[in-house]
Amino acid sequence: MTDYNFAYLDEQTKRMIRRAILKGLAxxxxxVPFASREMPMPYGWxxxxxxxxxxxxxxxxxxxxxxxxxDDTTNAVSIRSFFERTAQVAxxxxxxxxTVIQTRHxxxxxxLTEGQILVYQVPIPEPLRFLEPRESETRKxxxxxxxxxxxxxxxxDIARHGHIATSYAYPVKVEARYVMDxxxxxxxxxxxxxxxxxxxxxxxxxxxxxxALPPYTQVVSLDFEDHPFExxxxxxxxxxxxxxxxxxxEVIIDDAGGRMFVCSDTDHCEARQAQGxxxxxxx
Amino acid sequence: MxxxxxxxxxxxxxxxxxHAFRSVMEAMARPGTVHDIHGATPPAPLSPAAGAVLLTLxxxxxxxxxxxxxxxxxxxxxxxFHTGAPITGPAQCMFAVGxxxxxxxxxxxxxxxxxxPDRSATLIVECTELQxxxxxxxxxxxxDTAALSLPEVAxxxxxxALFPLGLDFIFASGSRLAAxxxxxxxx
Numbered sequence: 001m002t003d004y005n006f007a008y009l010d011e012q013t014k015r016m017i018r019r020a021i022l023k024g025l026a027x028x029x030x031x032v033p034f035a036s037r038e039m040p041m042p043y044g045w046x047x048x049x050x051x052x053x054x055x056x057x058x059x060x061x062x063x064x065x066x067x068x069x070x071d072d073t074t075n076a077v078s079i080r081s082f083f084e085r086t087a088q089v090a091x092x093x094x095x096x097x098x099t100v101i102q103t104r105h106x107x108x109x110x111x112l113t114e115g116q117i118l119v120y121q122v123p124i125p126e127p128l129r130f131l132e133p134r135e136s137e138t139r140k141x142x143x144x145x146x147x148x149x150x151x152x153x154x155x156x157d158i159a160r161h162g163h164i165a166t167s168y169a170y171p172v173k174v175e176a177r178y179v180m181d182x183x184x185x186x187x188x189x190x191x192x193x194x195x196x197x198x199x200x201x202x203x204x205x206x207x208x209x210x211x212a213l214p215p216y217t218q219v220v221s222l223d224f225e226d227h228p229f230e231x232x233x234x235x236x237x238x239x240x241x242x243x244x245x246x247x248x249x250e251v252i253i254d255d256a257g258g259r260m261f262v263c264s265d266t267d268h269c270e271a272r273q274a275q276g277x278x279x280x281x282x283x
Numbered sequence: 284m285x286x287x288x289x290x291x292x293x294x295x296x297x298x299x300x301x302h303a304f305r306s307v308m309e310a311m312a313r314p315g316t317v318h319d320i321h322g323a324t325p326p327a328p329l330s331p332a333a334g335a336v337l338l339t340l341x342x343x344x345x346x347x348x349x350x351x352x353x354x355x356x357x358x359x360x361x362x363x364f365h366t367g368a369p370i371t372g373p374a375q376c377m378f379a380v381g382x383x384x385x386x387x388x389x390x391x392x393x394x395x396x397x398x399x400p401d402r403s404a405t406l407i408v409e410c411t412e413l414q415x416x417x418x419x420x421x422x423x424x425x426x427d428t429a430a431l432s433l434p435e436v437a438x439x440x441x442x443x444a445l446f447p448l449g450l451d452f453i454f455a456s457g458s459r460l461a462a463x464x465x466x467x468x469x470x
Binding site: 005006007011012014015016018019020021022023024025026027028030032033055056057058059139140142143175177178197199212213214215216217218 | 296297298300301302304305307308309311312313339340341342344345377397398399400401403405423424425426446447449451464465466
């Protein structure tokens with residue numbers, strides 16, 4: 001499609017986003033405001049991630065999009081075809097072959113490498129937003145490193161449920177300074193955020209924020225000494241590939257309460273099945 | 284004269300600036316790594332790398348400070364034609380370009396505010412050579428340690444002590460560049 005500029009956005013917009021990405025990398029975990037544009041998709045469908053991807057893509061890149069780990073859901077398919085049409089990039093579903101991976105709510109199971117960039121779609125970038133609705137106040141809290149309220153929230157989890165019940169969008173502290181929302185990834189993925197070889201970029205379109213984690217950055221999930229952080233997952237093997245170490249989706253399969261657990265990362269699951277691994281529900 | 288000003292920009296801005304930005308981003312994300320950057324032939328004394336960074340990141344929204352010899356008619360006209368960036372003093376700039384000696388003192392540049400640490404200047408330092416050896420670097424983006432030929436050490440130590448405020452640096456030499464964000468500890 002030659003009617004559009006390369007990667008859809010105009011050059012001035014890309015320069016603005018690129019400047020925000022660089023400041024984000026220089027101040028890990030800090031949310032850089034940017035002038036988010038309207039994109040040809042609704043808010044909540046990854047407009048922030050799409051703008052970040054548009055600003056970093058080159059024609060030589062191989063692009064992968066996952067939605068909750070899956071390459072074949074509506075959001076992933078439509079964003080992949082959007083960049084096939086507007087940036088003429090090659091696309092793939094194989095994690096290892098991709099140079100830029102846009103993700104909604106998961107980190108791939110396969111360890112990412114130095115040549116890769118992981119772009120997150122973020123709905124609410126402010127980890128303190130549900131505790132304090134005023135932007136003026138949350139900005140002040142980040143400024144003063146005043147994160148006591150977040151610990152109170154986690155403590156109230158323990159008081160009410162006996163353990164920290166936050167299971168996704170679990171808050172992290174970056175380089176012992178900024179508390180950051182890792183986007184709604186399951187807390188199973190939190191340990192992968194720190195010391196990752198790939199560059200991690202976060203884009204929130206509606207909220208107009210970009211933030212970043214350079215490679216090999218220290219990222220610590222908030223916890224207490226007597227209630228340490230625990231990366232949890234459903235206590236089952238994958239029904240299709242038998243993996244014991246991957247994050248699982250629970251799928252209802254009939255009207256009688258039957259259910260199965262399958263890898264949320266479809267590429268990981270398919271690759272394992274191709275190697276001959278079989279779970280108990282595999283056909 | 285006029286022809287010099289009009290030439291030397293990106294021939295294919297969308298594609299070339301995408302490649303140039305990836306070099307800048309990789310450099311900023313991995314302090315101490317040296318990357319090639321191509322596409323710009325700015326007038327002297329700007330290096331091709333510094334020119335490409337300016338073309339990739341600057342426009343009418345970004346005040347630029349030209350320090351020392353970089354503040355000449357040829358560079359001013361070239362920058363005005365290709366980017367439209369306003370030329371300002373160091374106190375108002377978002378980007379500054381010049382040699383290390385010409386850029387100082389660093390106290391003149393905005394380091395951001397504690398509520399908006401991103402409102403800080405990025406300094407493009409023209410270097411005669413750029414090697415992955417010299418001062419030792421640690422911090423985000425660096426697996427164990429990295430090394431980079433820096434013009435001095437004390438200024439970068441003082442800058443990183445300001446974190447989360449501070450300046451960010453891009454070092455340009457010929458068609459190669461490296462970067463040093465405020466998070467990097469220099470010894």
